[in-house]
Amino acid sequence: MSRPVLEIRGVTKSFGELQVLHGIDLVVHEHEAVALIGASGSGKSTLLRCVDLLEEIDDGDIFLDGEVITDPAVEPVAVRRRLGLVFQAYNLFPHLNVIDNVLLGIVQGHEVPRERALAVARELLARFGMDGREQDLPDRLSGGQQQRVAIARAFATRPRAMLLDEVTSALDPELVGEVLAAVRDLKAEGVTMLLATHEMGFAREVADKVGFLHEGRLVEVGPPEQVLSDPAQPVTQRFLRRLLAARRM
Amino acid sequence: MSTPDGTASGPLGPDRRAERAAARRARTLRHQGVALVSTLVVLGGLTLLVLTSPGWEVFKGSFFDAEVFSDSFPDILRAFWLDVRVFLIVELVVLVVGLVVALLRTIDAPALFPLRIVAIVYTDVFRGIPTILLVYMVGFGVPAIALGEAADGSRPLDWLPTEPVVLGGFALALSYSAYVAEVYRAGINSIHRGQRDAALAVGLTEGQALRHVIVPQAVRRIGPPLLNDFIALQKDVALIAIIGVTGEAFRQAQIETAATFNYTPLVAAAMLYLCITIPLARLLDHWELGGRAR
Numbered sequence: 001m002s003r004p005v006l007e008i009r010g011v012t013k014s015f016g017e018l019q020v021l022h023g024i025d026l027v028v029h030e031h032e033a034v035a036l037i038g039a040s041g042s043g044k045s046t047l048l049r050c051v052d053l054l055e056e057i058d059d060g061d062i063f064l065d066g067e068v069i070t071d072p073a074v075e076p077v078a079v080r081r082r083l084g085l086v087f088q089a090y091n092l093f094p095h096l097n098v099i100d101n102v103l104l105g106i107v108q109g110h111e112v113p114r115e116r117a118l119a120v121a122r123e124l125l126a127r128f129g130m131d132g133r134e135q136d137l138p139d140r141l142s143g144g145q146q147q148r149v150a151i152a153r154a155f156a157t158r159p160r161a162m163l164l165d166e167v168t169s170a171l172d173p174e175l176v177g178e179v180l181a182a183v184r185d186l187k188a189e190g191v192t193m194l195l196a197t198h199e200m201g202f203a204r205e206v207a208d209k210v211g212f213l214h215e216g217r218l219v220e221v222g223p224p225e226q227v228l229s230d231p232a233q234p235v236t237q238r239f240l241r242r243l244l245a246a247r248r249m
Numbered sequence: 250m251s252t253p254d255g256t257a258s259g260p261l262g263p264d265r266r267a268e269r270a271a272a273r274r275a276r277t278l279r280h281q282g283v284a285l286v287s288t289l290v291v292l293g294g295l296t297l298l299v300l301t302s303p304g305w306e307v308f309k310g311s312f313f314d315a316e317v318f319s320d321s322f323p324d325i326l327r328a329f330w331l332d333v334r335v336f337l338i339v340e341l342v343v344l345v346v347g348l349v350v351a352l353l354r355t356i357d358a359p360a361l362f363p364l365r366i367v368a369i370v371y372t373d374v375f376r377g378i379p380t381i382l383l384v385y386m387v388g389f390g391v392p393a394i395a396l397g398e399a400a401d402g403s404r405p406l407d408w409l410p411t412e413p414v415v416l417g418g419f420a421l422a423l424s425y426s427a428y429v430a431e432v433y434r435a436g437i438n439s440i441h442r443g444q445r446d447a448a449l450a451v452g453l454t455e456g457q458a459l460r461h462v463i464v465p466q467a468v469r470r471i472g473p474p475l476l477n478d479f480i481a482l483q484k485d486v487a488l489i490a491i492i493g494v495t496g497e498a499f500r501q502a503q504i505e506t507a508a509t510f511n512y513t514p515l516v517a518a519a520m521l522y523l524c525i526t527i528p529l530a531r532l533l534d535h536w537e538l539g540g541r542a543r
Contacts, residue, residue: 054446081452091447095466104461105451153451 002030003066005161005192006051010060011070013043013050020046022216023060028161028209031190035203035224038213039239044196045088047213048163051194052085065160081109084154088166090146092138092153098125099134102153110157117156124152128182144175151182155191162186164195168202200243204228212236310511317513321505325514328501329521331494332486335418336525339486340479342422347429352459354430355437368430375427380420381488387420388413388492414497417489425482432474436467476533480526487522498522 006028013021020043028034036044049055051062053069053076062070069079092101102121106112112120125131128148138146147167154162164183168176180202186193187206197203203210203224210227212220212235220233231237299305353361353368375383395409410416440463448458490500498518505514 049446052450054449077449077452077454080449083450085450087443087447087450089443091443093444093447093462093466095469104448105453108457108461109452109454157452 002032004028004063005030005032005065006194007063007066008047008051008060009063011047011050011057011062012059013046013055013057020216021050021057024213024216024218026194026211026218026221028192028194030192032208033187033193033195033206034209034211035207036194036196036211036213037198037200037203037227037239042213043216044213045165048085048165048194048196052083052163053079054085077109081157082160083163084157084159084161085163086147086150086154086165086167088169090138090143090150090170092146092150094138097135097137098130098141098149101138101149102156105153106156112157121152121156124156125149127185128152129178142175143171144178147171147179148182151179151186155186160192162191162193162195164193164197166196166198169198200228200240212239214239312512312516314511314513317505317509317511318517321502321509321514322517324505325498325501325517326521328496329498329518331414331496332483332498332521333525335414335421335489335497336483336486339418339421339425340482342418343425343429343478343482344475346422346426348433348464350426350430351433351437352464354434356455356459358455372427372430375423376431378424380424380485381491383424384417384420384488384492387423388416388489391416391419413492413494414489417492417494421482421485421489425478425485428478429475432471432478433467435474436471437463439470440466473533473537476529476536480529480533483525483529484522487518 004027006026008024008026011021011024012019024043024047026034036047038044046055050057050070057070060070061068064079064082068074069076093104096104099118099121102125103114103117106117106120107114122131122134125134128151130145130148130152133141133145133149138149141149147170151164151167167183168179171179176199180199183193183195183202184206195207207224209221210224211218212227212231212233214235220227220231220236222232226232227236228240231240350368350371353364354372357365391409392411395406395411396404397406398404410419437459444462444466445458448462449455453461487497487499490497490503494500498521499515502514502518506512
């Protein structure tokens, strides 16, 4: 097995009285895609936000390439520059056009010269089928297009790991496919990723490992065929049964 | 009712499209007619009421005397140029200072804590004081400090400005920066948290996130309320007349009024203010409409 890129060790997080994560342990190895599944409110998004240091954890530690990143002495900006986070609601910058959305982080954050950054951004946008839309403002794009721009934006600096937070949940059903294709494309390139998803079929297809989160606890982790088809834990079985019933309706 | 091949049938006749268009035209005409008649009745009635009132001739003579108007207007117009310059300079200062104060209240860096307190006290106090009082305090207070003699007869603070127009502009800037800071702050707070998250996630620092993501969006959003404060400031420039700024439009109008015992010069000054504030107001409407359409 290749070396670990992300190691989450005993991570605990509360918002006031509400404990959202209870001692999460999870490892994501190089080139691996790990899918987090679970009901809304189970802590998937919070875990991803903790990894990107947008939330401060209460206990435990997170390691990136073997270095602890959750130590109070660590500069969060430098860590975030090594990770790429894509949000459920895209969160594109509405005042910037497509190309500037992708460029902002590369040019201002990573201080790559604009000319070189422009070449990178153009190439990435083309790769995700967004060529010709560089000058458009985000509100001229469909949800699927916005999310593809957001993926290009997060991936533009070649992060060590991509964190994908339910990237298709805000989309109309007919637009889900194009965004999943972009993620599949990243997976084919061997990009390390940790993704929260409601798309079980997709998790089965791209994930090397699936983790089931229930009320802030990582109840079960394993290969997709095991967790999704033959879960060991009763709560996972219940969750999947309910999901399946909902699909049939 | 319509048949599967799309042709209309039934008792309502074939040409429903033409019927609807005709009904719409008739409705529009009717509405325009009602609007015209009601306007004539209301405005005509009011005009008649004013023109037939017993005091109308006296009022007209005191406020709308054509001769006094043409005599005084050139001087007031010249004086108004000072108002415009003061307005423009103060507005620029207000835009910058307001933003700085708003940012100080927004950024929660511990090193900036004392400045944050200063910013909070500043906005609370200077929004709470009547602008006219502020103009008095600065206009008469600063010269008192500047010209105060120490025991040895020296004046250590005599470098402070004592020009009434500078002090008046300073007082206006103090007052309006406090208002505008709150407008900026409301704009900054109205930007969704996801924008800050996204900015940090692409590797920006908190400061870069403010500069490249939050503030540009906030400024676009607060255009209309900012313009509203511009209009108010433009009028309040007249306040600097009370600390002895000569050559200011309202002051000039007061002088002419005192010389002629006629209020027409004040009306002339009012017209000049309207020449600036009405276009600004229309611009504001246009801006808000555009904002809603977007």
